[in-house]
Amino acid sequence: MNEPLIAATDLSVRSGGTCILDHVSLAVSRREIVTLIGPNGSGKTTLLKAMLGLVGSEGRVTRREGLRIGYVPQQFVRDASLPITVRRFLGLFAPQEAADAALARVAVTAAAERQLTALSGGEMARVLLARAIAGRPDLLVLDEPLAAVDVSGEAALYHLIAEIRDELGCGVLLVSHDLHVVMAQADRVICLNRHVCCEGKAHAVVRDPAFLELFGARAAADLAVYTHHHDHVHSPSGEPVHDG
Numbered sequence: 001m002n003e004p005l006i007a008a009t010d011l012s013v014r015s016g017g018t019c020i021l022d023h024v025s026l027a028v029s030r031r032e033i034v035t036l037i038g039p040n041g042s043g044k045t046t047l048l049k050a051m052l053g054l055v056g057s058e059g060r061v062t063r064r065e066g067l068r069i070g071y072v073p074q075q076f077v078r079d080a081s082l083p084i085t086v087r088r089f090l091g092l093f094a095p096q097e098a099a100d101a102a103l104a105r106v107a108v109t110a111a112a113e114r115q116l117t118a119l120s121g122g123e124m125a126r127v128l129l130a131r132a133i134a135g136r137p138d139l140l141v142l143d144e145p146l147a148a149v150d151v152s153g154e155a156a157l158y159h160l161i162a163e164i165r166d167e168l169g170c171g172v173l174l175v176s177h178d179l180h181v182v183m184a185q186a187d188r189v190i191c192l193n194r195h196v197c198c199e200g201k202a203h204a205v206v207r208d209p210a211f212l213e214l215f216g217a218r219a220a221a222d223l224a225v226y227t228h229h230h231d232h233v234h235s236p237s238g239e240p241v242h243d244g
Contacts, residue, residue: 002029002030005028005029005030005138005171006027006028006061006067006139006171007025008024008026008061009025009062010023010024010060011023011025011050011057011058011061012024012059013047013055013056013058020046023059024059024195026047026190028171028172028173029171030169031169031170033161033165033171033174034173034174034187034190035185035186035188035189036173037190038197038214044175045175048141048143051173064138068137070132072131072132072142072143072145078119083115085112086111086112086115087100089116089131090103090134093131094134099134100112101134103130106127106129106133108123108126111123122157126157129142129157129161138168139172140170140171140174141174144174145157161174162185188200189201191205191214193210197210197214
Protein backbone atom coordinates (compact mmCIF):
# COMPACT_ATOMS: atom_id res chain seq x y z
CA MET A 1 0.00 0.00 0.00
CA ASN A 2 1.19 3.54 -0.75
CA GLU A 3 2.02 6.00 1.99
CA PRO A 4 -1.31 7.00 3.54
CA LEU A 5 -2.86 10.33 2.63
CA ILE A 6 -4.43 10.44 6.08
CA ALA A 7 -4.23 8.09 9.06
CA ALA A 8 -5.83 7.87 12.47
CA THR A 9 -4.07 6.03 15.28
CA ASP A 10 -5.90 5.07 18.49
CA LEU A 11 -8.43 7.84 17.94
CA SER A 12 -10.96 8.28 20.76
CA VAL A 13 -13.75 10.79 21.23
CA ARG A 14 -15.73 11.27 24.42
CA SER A 15 -18.63 13.60 25.13
CA GLY A 16 -20.14 14.16 28.56
CA GLY A 17 -18.59 10.97 29.85
CA THR A 18 -19.92 8.93 26.92
CA CYS A 19 -17.49 7.09 24.67
CA ILE A 20 -18.31 7.87 21.03
CA LEU A 21 -15.13 6.42 19.52
CA ASP A 22 -12.81 4.01 21.25
CA HIS A 23 -9.21 3.68 19.98
CA VAL A 24 -10.01 3.62 16.27
CA SER A 25 -7.19 3.28 13.75
CA LEU A 26 -7.49 3.51 9.98
CA ALA A 27 -5.65 4.89 6.97
CA VAL A 28 -6.57 5.93 3.45
CA SER A 29 -4.12 5.81 0.57
CA ARG A 30 -4.21 7.35 -2.87
CA ARG A 31 -6.55 5.70 -5.39
CA GLU A 32 -8.49 3.60 -2.87
CA ILE A 33 -12.10 3.86 -1.76
CA VAL A 34 -12.52 3.13 1.94
CA THR A 35 -16.11 2.91 3.13
CA LEU A 36 -17.32 3.11 6.72
CA ILE A 37 -20.46 1.19 7.60
CA GLY A 38 -22.18 0.60 10.93
CA PRO A 39 -25.46 1.08 12.77
CA ASN A 40 -26.85 4.48 13.71
CA GLY A 41 -24.85 5.98 16.57
CA SER A 42 -21.76 3.93 15.78
CA GLY A 43 -19.55 7.02 15.44
CA LYS A 44 -19.08 7.13 11.66
CA THR A 45 -19.66 10.86 11.22
CA THR A 46 -17.74 11.65 14.40
CA LEU A 47 -14.77 9.70 13.05
CA LEU A 48 -14.73 11.73 9.83
CA LYS A 49 -14.97 14.99 11.75
CA ALA A 50 -12.21 13.96 14.16
CA MET A 51 -9.91 13.06 11.26
CA LEU A 52 -10.63 16.46 9.70
CA GLY A 53 -9.98 18.28 12.98
CA LEU A 54 -13.60 19.43 13.31
CA VAL A 55 -14.12 17.84 16.75
CA GLY A 56 -11.72 17.30 19.61
CA SER A 57 -10.20 13.85 20.02
CA GLU A 58 -7.54 11.80 21.75
CA GLY A 59 -4.98 9.84 19.79
CA ARG A 60 -3.18 10.92 16.64
CA VAL A 61 -4.16 11.98 13.13
CA THR A 62 -1.46 12.39 10.50
CA ARG A 63 -1.96 13.95 7.08
CA ARG A 64 0.39 14.00 4.13
CA GLU A 65 2.07 17.41 3.86
CA GLY A 66 0.08 19.78 1.65
CA LEU A 67 -2.90 17.42 1.55
CA ARG A 68 -5.88 18.91 -0.32
CA ILE A 69 -9.22 17.65 0.99
CA GLY A 70 -12.67 17.86 -0.60
CA TYR A 71 -15.45 17.36 1.95
CA VAL A 72 -19.16 16.68 1.58
CA PRO A 73 -20.90 16.84 4.99
CA GLN A 74 -23.83 14.67 5.96
CA GLN A 75 -26.18 17.63 6.13
CA PHE A 76 -26.16 20.86 4.14
CA VAL A 77 -28.94 23.28 5.02
CA ARG A 78 -30.16 25.46 2.16
CA ASP A 79 -31.46 28.81 3.38
CA ALA A 80 -34.57 29.74 1.44
CA SER A 81 -34.11 33.39 2.43
CA LEU A 82 -30.71 33.54 0.70
CA PRO A 83 -31.07 33.64 -3.10
CA ILE A 84 -28.00 32.18 -4.78
CA THR A 85 -27.55 30.28 -8.02
CA VAL A 86 -25.62 27.05 -8.31
CA ARG A 87 -22.91 28.74 -10.38
CA ARG A 88 -22.51 31.58 -7.88
CA PHE A 89 -22.42 29.09 -4.99
CA LEU A 90 -19.60 27.08 -6.59
CA GLY A 91 -17.77 30.32 -7.36
CA LEU A 92 -17.50 31.04 -3.64
CA PHE A 93 -15.18 28.05 -3.26
CA ALA A 94 -13.17 27.90 -6.47
CA PRO A 95 -12.20 30.04 -9.47
CA GLN A 96 -15.17 30.20 -11.83
CA GLU A 97 -13.45 28.21 -14.58
CA ALA A 98 -12.69 25.37 -12.15
CA ALA A 99 -16.20 25.57 -10.70
CA ASP A 100 -17.79 25.35 -14.17
CA ALA A 101 -15.56 22.39 -15.06
CA ALA A 102 -16.60 20.60 -11.86
CA LEU A 103 -20.29 21.18 -12.59
CA ALA A 104 -19.78 19.75 -16.07
CA ARG A 105 -17.96 16.73 -14.69
CA VAL A 106 -20.83 15.79 -12.40
CA ALA A 107 -23.41 16.54 -15.13
CA VAL A 108 -25.30 19.43 -13.55
CA THR A 109 -24.29 22.25 -15.91
CA ALA A 110 -27.93 22.57 -16.92
CA ALA A 111 -28.74 23.63 -13.36
CA ALA A 112 -25.98 26.26 -13.15
CA GLU A 113 -28.32 29.27 -13.21
CA ARG A 114 -31.02 27.75 -11.01
CA GLN A 115 -31.49 28.68 -7.38
CA LEU A 116 -29.82 26.32 -4.93
CA THR A 117 -33.10 25.90 -3.04
CA ALA A 118 -34.87 24.69 -6.21
CA LEU A 119 -32.67 21.64 -6.71
CA SER A 120 -33.81 18.07 -6.15
CA GLY A 121 -31.97 15.88 -3.66
CA GLY A 122 -30.03 14.17 -6.44
CA GLU A 123 -29.05 17.47 -8.07
CA MET A 124 -27.91 18.90 -4.75
CA ALA A 125 -25.80 15.81 -4.09
CA ARG A 126 -24.03 16.35 -7.40
CA VAL A 127 -23.52 20.07 -6.73
CA LEU A 128 -21.92 19.29 -3.36
CA LEU A 129 -19.69 16.73 -5.05
CA ALA A 130 -18.76 19.36 -7.64
CA ARG A 131 -17.80 21.74 -4.83
CA ALA A 132 -15.63 19.02 -3.29
CA ILE A 133 -13.74 18.23 -6.51
CA ALA A 134 -13.37 21.78 -7.85
CA GLY A 135 -10.02 22.17 -6.07
CA ARG A 136 -8.77 18.81 -7.42
CA PRO A 137 -8.34 17.25 -3.98
CA ASP A 138 -5.95 14.48 -3.00
CA LEU A 139 -8.62 13.09 -0.66
CA LEU A 140 -12.40 13.09 -0.92
CA VAL A 141 -14.27 12.76 2.39
CA LEU A 142 -17.95 12.03 1.80
CA ASP A 143 -20.42 11.64 4.66
CA GLU A 144 -23.47 9.78 3.31
CA PRO A 145 -23.38 11.62 -0.03
CA LEU A 146 -26.49 9.78 -1.22
CA ALA A 147 -28.72 10.45 1.79
CA ALA A 148 -31.13 12.56 -0.32
CA VAL A 149 -30.78 10.61 -3.58
CA ASP A 150 -33.50 8.29 -4.83
CA VAL A 151 -32.71 4.63 -5.38
CA SER A 152 -32.41 4.96 -9.16
CA GLY A 153 -29.63 7.52 -8.80
CA GLU A 154 -27.54 5.85 -6.08
CA ALA A 155 -25.53 3.41 -8.19
CA ALA A 156 -24.91 6.05 -10.87
CA LEU A 157 -23.54 8.53 -8.34
CA TYR A 158 -21.29 5.95 -6.69
CA HIS A 159 -20.01 4.97 -10.12
CA LEU A 160 -19.26 8.66 -10.74
CA ILE A 161 -17.31 8.84 -7.47
CA ALA A 162 -15.23 5.85 -8.58
CA GLU A 163 -14.56 7.51 -11.94
CA ILE A 164 -13.46 10.72 -10.23
CA ARG A 165 -11.14 8.67 -8.02
CA ASP A 166 -9.52 7.25 -11.14
CA GLU A 167 -9.27 10.61 -12.90
CA LEU A 168 -7.83 12.58 -9.97
CA GLY A 169 -5.84 9.71 -8.49
CA CYS A 170 -7.31 10.68 -5.13
CA GLY A 171 -8.27 8.62 -2.11
CA VAL A 172 -11.90 8.41 -1.01
CA LEU A 173 -13.17 7.99 2.54
CA LEU A 174 -16.92 7.75 2.71
CA VAL A 175 -19.77 6.83 5.02
CA SER A 176 -22.73 5.02 3.55
CA HIS A 177 -25.88 3.32 4.76
CA ASP A 178 -26.48 1.56 1.44
CA LEU A 179 -24.66 -1.72 1.92
CA HIS A 180 -25.34 -3.08 -1.56
CA VAL A 181 -23.72 -0.14 -3.34
CA VAL A 182 -20.87 -0.08 -0.83
CA MET A 183 -20.04 -3.69 -1.52
CA ALA A 184 -19.98 -3.05 -5.26
CA GLN A 185 -17.64 -0.04 -5.21
CA ALA A 186 -15.45 -0.10 -2.09
CA ASP A 187 -11.85 -1.30 -2.17
CA ARG A 188 -11.97 -1.72 1.60
CA VAL A 189 -14.89 -1.79 4.04
CA ILE A 190 -14.56 -0.87 7.70
CA CYS A 191 -17.39 -1.88 10.01
CA LEU A 192 -17.60 0.52 12.94
CA ASN A 193 -19.50 0.35 16.21
CA ARG A 194 -17.58 2.86 18.33
CA HIS A 195 -14.55 0.67 17.62
CA VAL A 196 -13.44 -1.14 14.47
CA CYS A 197 -15.40 -4.41 14.49
CA CYS A 198 -13.91 -5.75 11.27
CA GLU A 199 -12.39 -4.55 8.03
CA GLY A 200 -11.20 -5.84 4.70
CA LYS A 201 -12.52 -6.64 1.26
CA ALA A 202 -16.29 -6.66 1.02
CA HIS A 203 -16.57 -10.42 0.47
CA ALA A 204 -14.54 -11.06 3.63
CA VAL A 205 -16.34 -8.51 5.79
CA VAL A 206 -19.79 -9.99 5.14
CA ARG A 207 -18.56 -13.31 6.54
CA ASP A 208 -17.02 -11.81 9.67
CA PRO A 209 -18.82 -12.72 12.93
CA ALA A 210 -18.82 -9.03 13.97
CA PHE A 211 -20.65 -8.08 10.76
CA LEU A 212 -23.14 -10.90 11.27
CA GLU A 213 -23.82 -9.71 14.81
CA LEU A 214 -24.52 -6.14 13.67
CA PHE A 215 -26.44 -6.74 10.46
CA GLY A 216 -27.65 -10.34 10.63
CA ALA A 217 -27.16 -13.44 8.54
CA ARG A 218 -29.88 -12.42 6.04
CA ALA A 219 -28.01 -9.23 5.13
CA ALA A 220 -24.77 -11.16 4.79
CA ALA A 221 -26.41 -13.72 2.50
CA ASP A 222 -27.97 -11.01 0.33
CA LEU A 223 -24.70 -9.13 0.04
CA ALA A 224 -22.69 -12.27 -0.67
CA VAL A 225 -24.94 -12.89 -3.68
CA TYR A 226 -24.75 -9.24 -4.72
CA THR A 227 -20.95 -9.16 -4.67
CA HIS A 228 -20.54 -12.44 -6.55
CA HIS A 229 -18.53 -11.92 -9.73
CA HIS A 230 -19.46 -14.17 -12.62
CA ASP A 231 -16.64 -16.08 -14.26
CA HIS A 232 -19.01 -17.80 -16.64
CA VAL A 233 -21.89 -17.31 -19.04
CA HIS A 234 -25.15 -19.21 -19.13
CA SER A 235 -26.37 -21.58 -21.82
CA PRO A 236 -29.93 -21.26 -23.20
CA SER A 237 -31.00 -23.89 -20.67
CA GLY A 238 -29.61 -21.81 -17.80
CA GLU A 239 -26.60 -23.98 -17.03
CA PRO A 240 -23.33 -22.17 -16.29
CA VAL A 241 -20.71 -22.46 -19.02
CA HIS A 242 -17.18 -21.61 -17.89
CA ASP A 243 -15.01 -19.73 -20.35
CA GLY A 244 -11.91 -21.66 -21.34
